[in-house]
Amino acid sequence: MTELYDVAIVGAGAAGLTAGIYVSRKKLKNLIISVDVGGLTNLTNHIENYPGAGTQPGPDLMNKFFEEAKGFGSQFKYAKVEKVNKQSDGTFELLLEGGEKISSKTVILAFGSLPKMIGVPGETKFLGRGVSTCATCDAPLYKGKVTAVIGGGNSAVEGALELSNLATKTYLIHRREEFRADPITLEKLKASPNVEIITNATVLEIIGEKKVETLKLKTSFGDHLIKVDGVFIEIGHEVKADFIKGLVDLNAQNEVIVDLVGKTNVPGIFAAGDATINPYKQTVISAGSGATAALECYKYIMGSKAILSDWK
Numbered sequence: 036m037t038e039l040y041d042v043a044i045v046g047a048g049a050a051g052l053t054a055g056i057y058v059s060r061k062k063l064k065n066l067i068i069s070v071d072v073g074g075l076t077n078l079t080n081h082i083e084n085y086p087g088a089g090t091q092p093g094p095d096l097m098n099k100f101f102e103e104a105k106g107f108g109s110q111f112k113y114a115k116v117e118k119v120n121k122q123s124d125g126t127f128e129l130l131l132e133g134g135e136k137i138s139s140k141t142v143i144l145a146f147g148s149l150p151k152m153i154g155v156p157g158e159t160k161f162l163g164r165g166v167s168t169c170a171t172c173d174a175p176l177y178k179g180k181v182t183a184v185i186g187g188g189n190s191a192v193e194g195a196l197e198l199s200n201l202a203t204k205t206y207l208i209h210r211r212e213e214f215r216a217d218p219i220t221l222e223k224l225k226a227s228p229n230v231e232i233i234t235n236a237t238v239l240e241i242i243g244e245k246k247v248e249t250l251k252l253k254t255s256f257g258d259h260l261i262k263v264d265g266v267f268i269e270i271g272h273e274v275k276a277d278f279i280k281g282l283v284d285l286n287a288q289n290e291v292i293v294d295l296v297g298k299t300n301v302p303g304i305f306a307a308g309d310a311t312i313n314p315y316k317q318t319v320i321s322a323g324s325g326a327t328a329a330l331e332c333y334k335y336i337m338g339s340k341a342i343l344s345d346w347k
């Protein structure tokens with residue numbers, strides 16, 4: 036007979052790992068299914084706004100979350116969830132990449148988001164060989180090199196600023212005239228002598244032999260080639276929610292619609308973190324919403340027998 040979990044948690048970032056800690060402490064049998072451990076927090080070298088944790092590399096903080104979840108009793112499976120189905124008996128079936136099926140009384144969705152790509156030739160080919168989606172993580176690799184950052188929001192401008200301290204030259208390429216980034220950061224970037232800002236420009240192709248060598252741009256003055264060693268795509272993140280489409284209500288950005296306690300439209304399915312409509316995408320917020328969703332999930336499973344003060 037297939038094993039039935041109390042809770043299946045999709046995603047092992049801050050939200051999923053915290054949910055794991057909370058449901059484990061309520062003695063619920065839980066399985067965290069995730070492609071990796073740590074999620075996007077792993078991408079930051081210095082997380083300094085997780086209260087009480089001081090400044091530390093994101094992966095170190097996430098490893099502590101992981102050890103705690105495991106220590107309290109969460110089980111882990113490293114796989115991609117490809118589909119969630121509601122069964123006629125009210126339980127859920129999760130289909131994993133490779134064909135395995137997991138059965139659970141409840142599901143907590145904590146699958147975060149993924150960096151958006153621009154979709155030009157060369158982008159996928161050179162990912163990890165000159166193309167990066169995280170300036171904060173990969174900037175140190177480009178000391179003394181020429182770099183380009185694509186985007187116009189805070190992560191692009193902050194990334195370009197960080198790169199300008201290491202690279203000999205940094206281009207910031209933005210498809211519009213106006214920037215969404217905070218004016219104060221943009222001013223700092225404009226004051227950097229080794230930064231060139233190119234507006235109203237789109238990337239046509241990322242060119243190279245074995246690694247990135249050239250960027251082909253379309254500007255209002257025609258097409259241009261610029262020599263670069265690294266291209267940083269910083270155009271935001273997207274929520275990949277195809278595996279729950281049709282079952283769970285999503286907004287136009289594919290974010291899971293939740294109420295204040297993480298309930299979705301489907302009784303028994305909860306959601307937390309960056310994957311939800313919560314507008315503030317931060318590690319501490321994901322952790323907090325993971326805890327909230329876990330407590331609500333416990334209440335759903337236990338009904339009137341639920342003891343809700345978690346510190347007992």
Ligand SMILES: Cc1cc2nc3c(=O)[nH]c(=O)nc-3n(C[C@H](O)[C@H](O)[C@H](O)COP(=O)(O)OP(=O)(O)OC[C@H]3O[C@@H](n4cnc5c(N)ncnc54)[C@H](O)[C@@H]3O)c2cc1C
Pocket residue numbers: 045046047048049050051068069070071072073074075076077078079081082083084085114115116117145146147148169170171172278307308309310316317318319321
């Ligand atoms: C470069 C960078 C720097 C940042 N710096 C900070 C900072 O300094 N401070 C701060 O508070 N926040 C920071 N953030 C934001 C923070 O990282 C996110 O808010 C946080 O990681 C969200 O946690 P989460 O658990 O909701 O999602 P994620 O961390 O995105 O975790 C989601 C998890 O789900 C898994 N997953 C996704 N889909 C599936 C699937 N179908 N099946 C199985 N598993 C799946 C993923 O592999 C991942 O493990 C930063 C983000 C970036 C990109």
